[in-house]
Amino acid sequence: MPRTTPWAGDPVWLADVLRAEGIELVEFPGWQNRGHGDFKDIRGVMVHHTGSDNATAASIAYGRPDLRGPLSQLHIARDGTVTVVAVGVAWHAGRGMYPWIPTNMGNWHLIGIECANSGTSPTAPHRHNWPDAQYFALVKCCAAINRRLSQTAARTIGHKEYAGRAQGKWDPGAIDMDLLRRDIQAQIGDISRSAPTPRPPVPVGEYADVLLFRGTEGPLVAELQRLLRSAHPEFAGHLAVDGDFGPETEAAVRVFQRRTPGLKVDGIVGPATAAALRLNPAPATAVTA
Numbered sequence: 001m002p003r004t005t006p007w008a009g010d011p012v013w014l015a016d017v018l019r020a021e022g023i024e025l026v027e028f029p030g031w032q033n034r035g036h037g038d039f040k041d042i043r044g045v046m047v048h049h050t051g052s053d054n055a056t057a058a059s060i061a062y063g064r065p066d067l068r069g070p071l072s073q074l075h076i077a078r079d080g081t082v083t084v085v086a087v088g089v090a091w092h093a094g095r096g097m098y099p100w101i102p103t104n105m106g107n108w109h110l111i112g113i114e115c116a117n118s119g120t121s122p123t124a125p126h127r128h129n130w131p132d133a134q135y136f137a138l139v140k141c142c143a144a145i146n147r148r149l150s151q152t153a154a155r156t157i158g159h160k161e162y163a164g165r166a167q168g169k170w171d172p173g174a175i176d177m178d179l180l181r182r183d184i185q186a187q188i189g190d191i192s193r194s195a196p197t198p199r200p201p202v203p204v205g206e207y208a209d210v211l212l213f214r215g216t217e218g219p220l221v222a223e224l225q226r227l228l229r230s231a232h233p234e235f236a237g238h239l240a241v242d243g244d245f246g247p248e249t250e251a252a253v254r255v256f257q258r259r260t261p262g263l264k265v266d267g268i269v270g271p272a273t274a275a276a277l278r279l280n281p282a283p284a285t286a287v288t289a
């Protein structure tokens with residue numbers, strides 16, 4: 001029976017509800033005792049890609065030298081294998097905001113799912129490079145958790161929807177979250193008395209919609225190139241201001257990101273990198289080449 005009151009504390013039921021959904025679940029050793037402390041009330045699910053098609057469940061359990069694991073509660077391999085690695089809080093959400101989550105508190109209110117996938121690119125079409133087995137395992141996991149919490153699919157969000165503005169995140173790449181939620185809702189079926197879900201916010205902040213990467217063209221790219229040339233001549237003085245985001249622009253962005261604490265070095269100018277650069281998001285006439 002679905003609960004109609006908020007679940008508070010660790011999701012000790014995770015393995016059971018996933019198996020009940022028909023998932024072949026692997027229990028990573030020690031998962032029942034792994035976590036960065038205890039959950040507060042669990043309000044939904046957050047979906048991620050790992051950035052690599054081959055990232056293992058162990059890498060999610062143990063983390064990296066700069067970020068100790070667990071990095072999420074669940075890992076889904078490309079063959080659809082689901083592994084539960086932790087039941088306590090995991091470092092997956094970071095800074096961000098969404099209407100039903102306290103600002104910057106996603107880790108204490110969201111179960112994280114890391115999918116072993118490169119994400120391809122921020123504009124790749126839905127399910128590009130997502131094998132059916134991995135995609136439908138993801139749908140089942142989200143449905144099982146949302147249903148257990150008496151929620152609709154509206155309570156599954158992507159990292160990019162929460163942290164796109166704060167951190168420049170674009171994961172899960174090649175996943176249209178509205179289409180994913182449609183599939184999750186079909187899997188959930190009808191549940192009575194679901195928890196009410198506020199509408200998502202209208203994006204705010206001058207950098208909210210900035211997303212420039214290899215292949216992007218236009219005046220904002222020219223503005224980026226002009227800014228990099230003038231502010232960072234030591235590594236960007238050679239850039240052409242042509243409004244075409246090519247390999248040299250990407251390389252300069254990476255250098256800037258590597259030199260700026262807190263930025264992910266991915267060569268993509270999202271809101272966080274744009275803010276760090278103080279990029280003018282609405283250049284008047286930027287193409288001078």
Ligand SMILES: [Zn+2]
Nearest residue numbers: 048049159171
């Ligand atoms: Zn993520």
